[in-house]
Amino acid sequence: MYNGLIEKVAFVRLILEIRVTFMGSSPVPRPGQMGTSVYVELGNGKNFIFDMGPGSIANYLSAGIPFNQINDIFITHLHWDHVASVPYAYMFGGWAGRWHESFRVHGPSGRTEKHGIAYMMDRMDEMLTWHKDSFDIFPIGEGWNLDVNEFDFADDGGVVYENDGVKIIHWRQSHTQDGASAYRLDWNGMCVAFTGDGRPNSLTLKYAKGCDLVITEVQVELMAISAGVNGVSPMIGRMTVDTSHNPGYAAGYLFNEIKPRLGMTTHMSYDAYSNPELLAQIREKWKGPFHFGAPDMIVVNMTPDKVWVRDGVIAEYSNVAAPKFDVQSQGGLIIPPAKYNRSDIQQESIRDAEISPKKYYPKGYAPERIDEWPTKKPLFIPAEAMNKSED
Ligand SMILES: [Zn+2]
Ligand SMILES: [Zn+2]
Known part of the structure; x- marks a missing residue:
């Protein structure tokens, strides 16, 4: 009976936990910070990827996620710093055992047909013609079936995904041109919101309201210095933030309005010179729980009553985990x-x-x-x- 109780407690804990790992945390990839990617694992065994920037695939593989389990990718917008690892995961996942499943990608439409995710994925598929034929000397099965779910970017609050008690909605972000989107995932009374890229936006206040974990992109308000550090003209740097991004002060404002259990920023340069300043900017308005979603491999665990953050450790020269198969359903x-x-x-x-x-x-x-x-x-x-x- 005692054992039974332990099992039951363990079972409940497993069910009611969300784990979020920052597999990429920067717009500009560099060792320690790959292109933006937020990995959300639920206690029911379902996993979701939000954006998959350049190099982030390396962190997924180092974390022991088999190639053939990298699937269900939700793209916030079609800037390459959010997409570059998708074709790689598509190709190598098919070769490494994604034989009985499509490769599933979700993303927004755009202001014309050519600006939507379906157009981009169709061209990606075409771009990969040589690669696909070449890998077709190996078993691939359904691995090259590309299942693209393009939603209407303007349908604020629209449902992108609803299955197994998981619901994901989207809303518009102001980020240079139409099509940039934010997401919110709800499951078992817990919620994670990820804004993707964009200016501070009242729609985020509306649709991320009540979320436990709110992740937004951020740029430190140190234009001249950071432009110099990053080799960008200060005018281009200033304009990039003012047309497209979320300054540190604005991140603090968003958190304070939404009041999440934990506020996090990502898509940022994690630098000794700017981190204290960025934190001070965020703290101007937000006094609640906060952690940088950077550098890579910051891990958040969340249950209905607790949330904690750890530094994930991965091997520098890691190997790839064996593919996982559902052998039960087919015997x-x-x-x-x-x-x-x-x-x-x-x-x-x-x-x-x-x-x-x-x-x-x-x-x-x-x-x-x-x-x-x-x-x-x-x-x-x-x-x-x-x-x-x-x-
Ligand atoms: Zn970006
Ligand atoms: Zn962008």
């Missing part, structure tokens, strides 16, 4: 066939020009090579056999 693992052999997509003469393995392998060493995927039919590995190999 095993189905490996799809490959679409091509190399002979379908490559000149024979360049294969003939390959140096014979006999010339470089030691004498007596001749590995059993796999030059093409051995079957044109799906392979089935029963769950029992997989469990056995794990033992």
Whole structure:
């Protein structure tokens, strides 16, 4: 009975927890700060990615998230510092076992058809023609199925996603041109809002109201100095903030109006010269709980009555976790066939020009090579056999 109680308590804790990790925290990628990406994991096992800037994929992989589990990406807007890791995750996730699932991307429409996420993802798919065909000598299955959910950017408060008790809505952000969006995720009575990029916005006050964790982008109000540090002309720096971004003072204002359980800023340069000044600017209006969502791997855990922050630690030269498969529903693992052999997509003469393995392998060493995927039919590995190999 005692054990039963412990199990029950553990179960409840698992269910009622949200974990947020800053997998990228800067508009300009640099070691320690990749392009913006906020990873939200729920206690029900569902995970969501908000933006996926350049280099952020490295932090996902280092954190032990298998390639084939990187999915359900919500893009706030189509600036490259929020999107660059998407094509990489799309390609390598398919190769590394995303065989039975589409790659799912959500994002806003724009002021014309060409400014929407569907247009961008369609062109991304086209851009990847060589890559996709090349990887099609391996099992891919449904890995190249691109499932794009484009919502009407102007439909403030509209629902982008609703499933398993998770609801995600969006609203407009003022960020140079139409289409920039903010998101709010609600689950089990808890809420995380992420504004993406944009000027301080009254719509954020309206739609992020009541949120436990509010994450906004920020720029420190030190234009001349930070322009110099970042190699930007002060006038361009000033105008970039005034047309597109959220100054530190404004972040404090937003937090104080919304009064979250924790306010956080990201998409910022985490620098010794500017952090104290930025904090002072935020503190001008907001006296409540605050933490920088930078540098990378800041981790927030949140339950209905507690929220705490830790520094996530990842190995510098990490390796990739094995793919995770749902073997239960099918009774095993189905490996799809490959679409091509190399002979379908490559000149024979360049294969003939390959140096014979006999010339470089030691004498007596001749590995059993796999030059093409051995079957044109799906392979089935029963769950029992997989469990056995794990033992
Ligand atoms: Zn940005
Ligand atoms: Zn932007």
